[in-house]
Amino acid sequence: MLLSARQLSCVRQDRVLFEQLDLQLHAGEVLQIAGKNGAGKSSLLRILSGLSEPEDGEICYQQRPLAQSADDYADNLCFIGHLAGVQPQLTALENLVFWRACFALKNADDWALLATLGLAGLEDIPCQQLSAGQQRRVSLARLWLTSAQIWILDEPFTALDQSAIAALTARIAAHCSQGGAVLLTSHQPVQIPGHTVREFLLEYRW
């Protein structure tokens, strides 16, 4: 078991989004958090990523509480949030250089990678001039460069066209086949070739 949450609770604006929530993520697994708008999916992902604190409960990375394993966990986690997370004034190529400096990503042929992501010919344009889907593609390039075993992805398919969805699902499949694990949110059914997607439904609580 790579990641586990035990008896988690989260309160936002006096509303209990969830409580006594238990969840596990295993190597090789894709886990989809489903639920209505406002159910608390992004809040849960941010807590599981260590970006915010739960009201109550405990998260363990490889059976060790985050308090003892935070550095190891950070080294082995790739979190891509709801927003594209690209630097708008930088080009796609410059964003890769920037992320490599920040996150110790692998060296790669960045031109070839951007071509894989359907961005050939757009490498030198400031990202703020790209479409939402193109910016999302730039953002997802990190998944081809990271060595992290755990990926936590908040609505990674948003704004993507069919070809980009196919590239992303193939990348997730390859990652899980190599022992990686992916926890993601999506409002659409997710199909990963060769892998069963386990669903965790977060009920909306009033």
Ligand SMILES: Nc1ncnc2c1ncn2[C@@H]1O[C@H](COP(=O)(O)OP(=O)(O)OP(=O)(O)O)[C@@H](O)[C@H]1O
């Ligand atoms: N930082 C915050 N401060 C206060 N309230 C917040 C904060 N983040 C989220 N909320 C509230 O928590 C609730 C759950 O938000 P969250 O973004 O986790 O839901 P979600 O299930 O991801 O929704 P969606 O499907 O629309 O993305 C919402 O009512 C939201 O207003």
